[in-house]
Amino acid sequence: MHDVIILGSGPAGLTAAIYTCRARLDTLVIGGSTWGGQLMLTGGVDNFPGFPDGIMGPELMAKMREQSEKCGAKLIFEDVSSVDLSSRPFKVTSGANNYEAKTVLIATGASAKWLGLPSETRLRGKGVSSCAICDAPFFRDKKVVVVGGGDTALEEALTLTSYAREVTIVHRRDQFRACKLFQEKISANQKITLAWNSVVEEILGERKVEAVRLKNVQTGEVKTVPADGVFIAIGHLPETALFKGQIALDPNGYIVVHDETKTSVEGVFAAGDNHDTKYKQAITAAGSGCKAALDAQRYLQEHPI
Numbered sequence: 531m532h533d534v535i536i537l538g539s540g541p542a543g544l545t546a547a548i549y550t551c552r553a554r555l556d557t558l559v560i561g562g563s564t565w566g567g568q569l570m571l572t573g574g575v576d577n578f579p580g581f582p583d584g585i586m587g588p589e590l591m592a593k594m595r596e597q598s599e600k601c602g603a604k605l606i607f608e609d610v611s612s613v614d615l616s617s618r619p620f621k622v623t624s625g626a627n628n629y630e631a632k633t634v635l636i637a638t639g640a641s642a643k644w645l646g647l648p649s650e651t652r653l654r655g656k657g658v659s660s661c662a663i664c665d666a667p668f669f670r671d672k673k674v675v676v677v678g679g680g681d682t683a684l685e686e687a688l689t690l691t692s693y694a695r696e697v698t699i700v701h702r703r704d705q706f707r708a709c710k711l712f713q714e715k716i717s718a719n720q721k722i723t724l725a726w727n728s729v730v731e732e733i734l735g736e737r738k739v740e741a742v743r744l745k746n747v748q749t750g751e752v753k754t755v756p757a758d759g760v761f762i763a764i765g766h767l768p769e770t771a772l773f774k775g776q777i778a779l780d781p782n783g784y785i786v787v788h789d790e791t792k793t794s795v796e797g798v799f800a801a802g803d804n805h806d807t808k809y810k811q812a813i814t815a816a817g818s819g820c821k822a823a824l825d826a827q828r829y830l831q832e833h834p835i
Contacts, residue, residue, distance in 0.1 A: 531630045531835075532558045534826050535622050536603075537610060538637030538769075540567020541812045542802030542819035544594040544603075546635050549823035551601035555830065558631070559598065559605045560624055566591035567639050568803075569812055571654055576667065578812055587655075590812070615776045615795050618835060632835050633797045633826045636777075636785065637819060638769035640803035640810070644762055645677065649733040657739025657759045662686040663811065666693045669759045675700055675742050677730055678763035684712040686763045691721045698755055700725045702747055725755070733760055768804045782807075791822040797833065799826050 534550050536543045539561030550557045569575065572587030581590070599605060606624070614621040619630040642660035644650055650658055659665040662676075666689050674694045676687045679701035690697050699716070704726045706713050716722055727748045734741040734754070741756045768783045778786040778794035785793055785805040793800050801822035802815040 531619060531632070532556045533631070533830060534558075534633045534635055534823075535560060535620070535629055535631035536635045536637055537613075537622070538562070538567070538639055538802070538804075539565040539595070539605065539607070540591070540637060540639050540802060540815060541569065541594065542639070542815040542822070543567075543635070543637035544591070544598045545816040545819035546637060546801055546823040546826075547598040547603040547605075548594075548601050549820055550635075550826060551598065551603050553823070553827045555827065557603045558629060559603050560610055560622065560629075561605055561607045563607055563609050565605075565607050566595075567815075568641065568660075572659075572661075572664065574668065575664070575812065577664065610772060613772060613776065615773070615798055618797055620797065633799065633829055635799045635801060635819075635822050635826055636770075636773065636793070636804060637801045637815075637822070638772075638804050639815070640766045640768040640784075640806075642762065643765045643767060645730055645764075647730070647733060649735075650760075650762070653733055653735060653739050653760075656737065657735065657757075658733060658762070659759065660762050661810070662689040662761055662763075665759070665761075666690050669694045671695045672758035673756055674698070674759040674761060675730075675755060675757045676761045676763055677701075678765075679703060679706045679708065680763070680765070681708045681712060682765065683763035684708040684716055686761050687722060688712070688715055688719065690761065691719055694721070694759075696723065697721055698723045698725055698757070700728050700730060700742075700744060702727065702729050730760075766803070766810070770804050789825070791818065791825045797826075797829055799829075 533555035569587035576584035608624040
């Protein structure tokens with residue numbers, strides 16, 4: 531029996547573990563077979579406080595992991611196969627192992643949707659990104675491509691225009707799905723070029739992004755666009771399938787919370803990108819993990835088993 535089981539080992543989960551352990555709560559972190567969250571796929575991070583010279587994403591996560599373990603968290607790196615949140619103590623199954631917890635903190639995050647190209651995977655962190663707010667400063671005075679046609683894509687493009695010399699938006703249709711305000715801003719920005727009715731066939735480059743090969747879905751025409759960076763902005767998928775039918779989720783699968791971290795089940799808390807549809811930053815995820823940990827601590831004080 532653990533006081534708290536934390537599901538996930540990204541910034542939210544590991545920050546939560548630091549706080550619960552400092553509160554002397556018996557804490558188990560089930561971090562998944564691939565631990566560390568999206569920062570493990572990120573190159574340089576220069577917007578996380580405390581690192582004036584920047585830090586590599588995997589190194590930042592290694593430091594968070596080390597700190598949580600020093601505070602007393604027990605970390606196991608297995609994938610959870612099932613959870614039972616119908617009554618306390620809550621039950622979590624991972625492989626052949628069964629665990630019980632007085633509280634559960636869900637910090638499973640969300641993953642960016644990708645195009646599925648081998649070159650995209652190979653060049654991720656080498657010019658391929660899914661976060662302009664995170665990586666735009668690395669593309670100052672360079673040429674970049676944004677893929678997508680919704681609010682996220684246009685917002686990413688507008689962010690990039692503050693740094694990049696040229697921004698090309700690639701969209702498979704002939705009109706955007708984004709709100710009118712974003713569309714008006716895009717039309718008024720001279721740095722932005724639109725590639726309508728087009729899809730990315732290949733991202734070119736060996737050690738870093740050098741160009742993008744586009745195909746027009748109507749004419750079949752193929753052309754190569756020089757680029758130093760490619761930003762994929764076609765949405766995110768919250769990692770919440772495991773909890774469907776057990777806690778309230780919105781139509782897109784994000785966890786519905788009230789009072790910032792509380793789910794529809796008492797004693798179960800959410801932290802990070804699995805309920806954050808707006809910010810999706812490492813620092814906001816970490817802050818959310820802190821809040822969820824403090825709420826779990828208070829809940830245990832008021833509802834002991």
